[in-house]
Amino acid sequence: xxxxxxxxVGGTGFIGRRxxxxxxxxxxxxxxxxxxxxxxxxxxxxxxxxFKAKGARLVEASLDDHAGLVAAVKQVDVVVSALSGTHIxxxxxxxxxxxxxxxxxxxxxSEFGTDPSRMGHALEPGRAIxxxxxxxxxxxxxxxxxxxxxxxxxxxAYFCPNLAQIGTLxxxxxxxxxxxxxxxxxxxxxxxxxxxYTIKSLDxxxxxxxxxxxxxxxxxxxxxxLIAKWEKLSGNVLEKIFIPVDEFLSSMKDMDFGGQxxxxxxxxxxxxGCLSNFDIGEDGAEATLLWPDVxxxxxxxxxxxxx
Amino acid sequence: xxxxxxxxVGGTGFIGRRxxxxxxxxxxxxxxxxxxxxxxxxxxxxxxxxFKAKGARLVEASLDDHAGLVAAVKQVDVVVSALSGTHIxxxxxxxxxxxxxxxxxxxxxSEFGTDPSRMGHALEPGRAIxxxxxxxxxxxxxxxxxxxxxxxxxxxAYFCPNLAQIGTLxxxxxxxxxxxxxxxxxxxxxxxxxxxYTIKSLDxxxxxxxxxxxxxxxxxxxxxxLIAKWEKLSGNVLEKIFIPVDEFLSSMKDMDFGGQxxxxxxxxxxxxGCLSNFDIGEDGAEATLLWPDVxxxxxxxxxxxxx
Numbered sequence: 001x002x003x004x005x006x007x008x009v010g011g012t013g014f015i016g017r018r019x020x021x022x023x024x025x026x027x028x029x030x031x032x033x034x035x036x037x038x039x040x041x042x043x044x045x046x047x048x049x050x051f052k053a054k055g056a057r058l059v060e061a062s063l064d065d066h067a068g069l070v071a072a073v074k075q076v077d078v079v080v081s082a083l084s085g086t087h088i089x090x091x092x093x094x095x096x097x098x099x100x101x102x103x104x105x106x107x108x109x110s111e112f113g114t115d116p117s118r119m120g121h122a123l124e125p126g127r128a129i130x131x132x133x134x135x136x137x138x139x140x141x142x143x144x145x146x147x148x149x150x151x152x153x154x155x156x157a158y159f160c161p162n163l164a165q166i167g168t169l170x171x172x173x174x175x176x177x178x179x180x181x182x183x184x185x186x187x188x189x190x191x192x193x194x195x196x197y198t199i200k201s202l203d204x205x206x207x208x209x210x211x212x213x214x215x216x217x218x219x220x221x222x223x224x225x226l227i228a229k230w231e232k233l234s235g236n237v238l239e240k241i242f243i244p245v246d247e248f249l250s251s252m253k254d255m256d257f258g259g260q261x262x263x264x265x266x267x268x269x270x271x272x273g274c275l276s277n278f279d280i281g282e283d284g285a286e287a288t289l290l291w292p293d294v295x296x297x298x299x300x301x302x303x304x305x306x307x
Numbered sequence: 308x309x310x311x312x313x314x315x316v317g318g319t320g321f322i323g324r325r326x327x328x329x330x331x332x333x334x335x336x337x338x339x340x341x342x343x344x345x346x347x348x349x350x351x352x353x354x355x356x357x358f359k360a361k362g363a364r365l366v367e368a369s370l371d372d373h374a375g376l377v378a379a380v381k382q383v384d385v386v387v388s389a390l391s392g393t394h395i396x397x398x399x400x401x402x403x404x405x406x407x408x409x410x411x412x413x414x415x416x417s418e419f420g421t422d423p424s425r426m427g428h429a430l431e432p433g434r435a436i437x438x439x440x441x442x443x444x445x446x447x448x449x450x451x452x453x454x455x456x457x458x459x460x461x462x463x464a465y466f467c468p469n470l471a472q473i474g475t476l477x478x479x480x481x482x483x484x485x486x487x488x489x490x491x492x493x494x495x496x497x498x499x500x501x502x503x504y505t506i507k508s509l510d511x512x513x514x515x516x517x518x519x520x521x522x523x524x525x526x527x528x529x530x531x532x533l534i535a536k537w538e539k540l541s542g543n544v545l546e547k548i549f550i551p552v553d554e555f556l557s558s559m560k561d562m563d564f565g566g567q568x569x570x571x572x573x574x575x576x577x578x579x580g581c582l583s584n585f586d587i588g589e590d591g592a593e594a595t596l597l598w599p600d601v602x603x604x605x606x607x608x609x610x611x612x613x614x
Contacts, residue, residue: 014349039477042321042464049612157349170346305356
């Protein structure tokens, strides 16, 4: 079967770049939306040109240019959005364009995190983001656009080598803050693997109108598991500072908006266990079961890069 | 001869990344200063880790940590700074560390543009930057630190595919603003080539305490030459709007600080011809004559990436 033509929107970001690389690697004709603002950022432009050199096609259009977006969407079969958090709402423009174009066989909005359909109870102010994602889902479904939602859980770069410490991306050297008793199961995913699974889903009938959860069995780990792996790798035993839930939540109060959003996520992941405390039902499927051929990266191998 | 050990400072920036790649490619044991603030930027950190995976060594120290800088510098033979414009002054801290360490055989401060020693007459506010670079040179020379200054002229990504248009990095589609009569000779350099020549200079006795000018003969081009090359490549004839010098200079007045700096550079390059209007004297040498083996990139080949 011929591989679908894919348009990536948000192709210069953290996950977008990986989606393009995965799309090219899996043999999809790959198109990238080149927004005018990207053309002013020398690094982002060079990133786009490096993908062009590898065979991707750049399609110029602004998110505010409806006709341009429709024309871009008409060139492809599948649209994958990797727009960052601040642009969630802009994706309604993409939905409008896809609706008008009428040819798209699959749309993947920018999700790649926690499943928002299970986060109606989330702490403010972070809940607003889940609500926006749900509003977008309703617009997609109201327009009868075939879709797939990807719940990729914790991207390793942000959560794993720092042993889930807030405010750093590097491994701690002497002390580590442990949330609660540190035994809640969290799910870590190598971001390149997240991109690989996402692209695998595009032409797979088993993923149509479903949510795909990325749950690599060996990467379902508690914070204590993660710390133990790092201690073994580094040969360095860390002092553990256990943070009771009340202390954690009360420390949020004085933070700015961004800080509160981050803390809210950590609360749900590491105290509540929101990533692992449910069974995937009929509306979903699990990535490593769908595509057992993907050799995903284990977190000790991931952390070796930081030694 | 064994290749010098190189420490790159500012390794995640536009030219820094290329210097590291060139240093590794030319077989230098390559060290990168990992400043704490880099560890908070996921993309910069991933860039550093990708270099680590290719054999570079990350050395942790802040620019404000004198002892840490001295220790970093003591591990290498050569220090190359690629700190961006806003950090020019911080390089005095590097000079202090190199002075104390006492082992460095060559220091290259972050230059890579116009030769500041010829820009004492430059327009304000841009002149302040040239003055800061000259102050740094005086500190280097007062400390008797062996050095090389690299004058790399116009990095292609910023000046060539946009046909020297201000406010875009992409080729214009229908109109092009031409400075004066468009016949002043400017010098364009592929930024990867700039990095290659820079690394070539590190162990070369001919470059000790000299300024190395990058003047690839086929890249000494007027704006008209550049436009003609693009028109030939793209098959698209552009409308030329000629901007007399008075009009150009008076349009600067209402601009903000950053805009005035950019305009000042364009004035000196495209009206005054400051890159090409002098002969290299005894204190300098020209890169393509020193290393004729480097197959540098011509600007039509460079621009093909943008077609």
